[in-house]
Amino acid sequence: MEQEETRQQFEEAAYLLKAVANETRLGIIMQLSKKEEKSVTELMEDMQCEQSLLSHHLTDMRAKGILNCRKSGKNCFYSIRNKQVLQLLHCLFQQN
Amino acid sequence: MEQEETRQQFEEAAYLLKAVANETRLGIIMQLSKKEEKSVTELMEDMQCEQSLLSHHLTDMRAKGILNCRKSGKNCFYSIRNKQVLQLLHCLFQQN
DNA sequence: AAAATATATGAATACATGTTCATGTATTGA
DNA sequence: TCAATACATGAACATGTATTCATATATTTT
Numbered sequence A, B: 001m002e003q004e005e006t007r008q009q010f011e012e013a014a015y016l017l018k019a020v021a022n023e024t025r026l027g028i029i030m031q032l033s034k035k036e037e038k039s040v041t042e043l044m045e046d047m048q049c050e051q052s053l054l055s056h057h058l059t060d061m062r063a064k065g066i067l068n069c070r071k072s073g074k075n076c077f078y079s080i081r082n083k084q085v086l087q088l089l090h091c092l093f094q095q096n
Numbered sequence C: 001a002a003a004a005t006a007t008a009t010g011a012a013t014a015c016a017t018g019t020t021c022a023t024g025t026a027t028t029g030a
Numbered sequence D: 001t002c003a004a005t006a007c008a009t010g011a012a013c014a015t016g017t018a019t020t021c022a023t024a025t026a027t028t029t030t
Helices: A002-020 A023-035 A040-046 A051-063 A084-093 B002-020 B023-035 B040-046 B051-063 B084-093
Strands: A067-072 A075-080 B067-072 B075-080
Touching (some): A002 A084, A023 A084, A023 B002, A051 A075, B002 B051, B023 B084, B040 B051, B040 B075, B051 B067, B051 B075
Antiparallel strands (some): B067 B075
């Protein structure tokens, strides 16, 4: 029973890690950790990333509950929804 | 230049995350975070994992510098080499 | 209404990953 | 020396992921 609980916790943790284990996605999260909200175009400029690729990653991370999206006119402003990824980011980049 | 540096940091971080973003691998790391060293058989029993699958994961993580392996007679004792994964684990499982 | 802008979507492809099965190898004990 | 134990390896397969390209949609501007 307790075994099963941890197994599920591992599944959830693995799910989160997989959702984030990518150079571009880490870049997105890093950007959003600095500014709270950014449009796709802003993200495109900050990172060096093609529109379509960026959009795919954003859509996926949104579907997985990691990001939020707020539409406003022609723009889409993304922000971090799952705050745990911020801790992860901090953990990954704290030393040096 | 500074851009490039962070890009490489993201690549490295993504590499580490990918190497760990799996239920079985997280389980292995959790076990080894509790006991310092465990043989493959011990790990097999603690987790519920087939020998061959476990061995593949162990071999891979060793190849990626995450685990250490010490042979002693018929046994192979694995331990954690990359201490950063311990921080990650802690970060993932600290709350609740 | 037409053109431009911002973003999303879907198909296609290439590549990586997880898993199983069968088999190999090294070490120990009978 | 033979069998048993502990572990690794490789092939095969299915599935997942990243990327690119072409195109669609919605909004704004002209």
